[in-house]
Amino acid sequence: MEPDRITNLPDNVIEGILLHLPMRDAVRTSILSSKWRYKWATVPYLVFNKVFCPFYQNPTDITSKIVSIIDRVLVLHFGVIHKFELSHREFEAVSDIDRWILHLSRRSIENIVLEIWQSEAYKVPSCLFYCQSLTNLELYNCSLKPPSIFEGFRKLERLDLQNVTLEQDFLENLISSCPNLEILYLADIKGLSRMNVNAPKLRHFDFDGVLEDISFENTFNLVRVLISFLKNVKNDQCRALRNSSNLLKILVNLPTIKVLKLQEYALKYLAVGIEPHKLPEPHVELKYISIYINLNNHEDSLTFLCLLSTAPNLDELEMTAHPEEQTIGGIDTNFWEDGCWNLPFSKLRVVKITGISGAKPEMDFIKFVLLNSPALERMVVEPVFTSDRWELVTKLLCFKRASNQAEIIYKNP
DSSP, X not given: OOOXXXXXXXXXXXXXXXXXXXXXXXXXXXXXXXXXXXXXXXXXXXXXXXXXXXXXXXXXXXXXXXXXXXXXXXXXXXXXXXXXXXOOTTOOOTHHHHHHHHHXXXXXXXXXEEEOOSSSOEEOOGGGGGOTTOSEEEEESEEOOOOTTOOOOTTOOEEEXXXXXXXXXXXXXXXXXXXXXXXXXXXXXXXXXXEEEEOTTOOEEEEEEOOSEEEEESOTTOOXXXXXXXXXXXXXXXXXXXXXXXXXXXXXXXXXXXXXXEXXXXXXXXXXXXXXXXXXXXXXXXXXXXXXXXXXXXXXXXXXXXXXXXXXTOOEEEXXXXXXXXXXXXXXXXXXXXXXXXXXXXXXXXXXXXXOOOOHHHHHHHHHHXXXXXXXXXXXXXXXXXXXXXXXXXXXXXXXXXXXXXXXEEOOO
């Protein structure tokens, strides 16, 4: 007889195969042979998503099936559990999750991912806050209220909260009480109006939502920052919170930043209290800037200019114009032609500009960049749909360039 190669595989090879299989298929390997029968029960990653259990006609059927399977898997599983993920869009029985989290809290769990889609915000049980082995926590559509004795997750390295409800002070305390936190992603946080980020090891920070004020403290290792404010904060609100320049306040605590993305109304927030004669110290590590801007607005343009002046080694610039605000006036028609803007972009290689309509301030900015970028290799221009696109192309081709190798790529909308 031919040798049974499947049964005779080394244990480490079997474990490697099981780790690359969806949970559903890993359990099915129990029929291969007696040696494989309970091998799946040692898999440290338990992922229950749509791959694990496909869609059914009746959501109630799939919910009861998922509950039954997860109960059996947790009972039969032995060994360590590094990750538990529940992210099935048809799952509705959130009351069963309490039982599973209690079980996991006794197993030194390191990674928990909960994505609740079909119900109201899931109230996370207090036993989750006793999982002190957690290094990664991802929650979607949940409500957080820790016990009074909670003192943070000492080993947590990554925190991802989306569509989460919590109290104002809890998030700040949580961040500051996770000494090993390196990645923080926050989106659509309910119950939050202001936030101070205090995390000495934090390297990546993403925020997408509504805030009145944000500040950074003891964040000298941050290298990537993305801020997207979905609502414009009025100037008087910002000044009431803090009298100094928001741009200075933010950048002074980000000395090692390499990537900065400002989306939606984030630039308008930084424009509050802007003082061009008090520029922040140069950020020599800042190589990439992505910005959402209305070049017809004087404060936006001035803040953008100050931001560019702090990045002497800028390598790549992406800019998206506000299509809904392109007809708004308020900027000096010769703003970008002013000779006092001495900003040689000696390292800038790539520029991408989208959403412009061909207005004079937009074309002046493009001309300004071309004249001051001796190392420029490529500029991509993708305007909104306009009947004057050939006139726009003609203007682009006529602009002088400081770089002999610079090419302009026009993308027809």
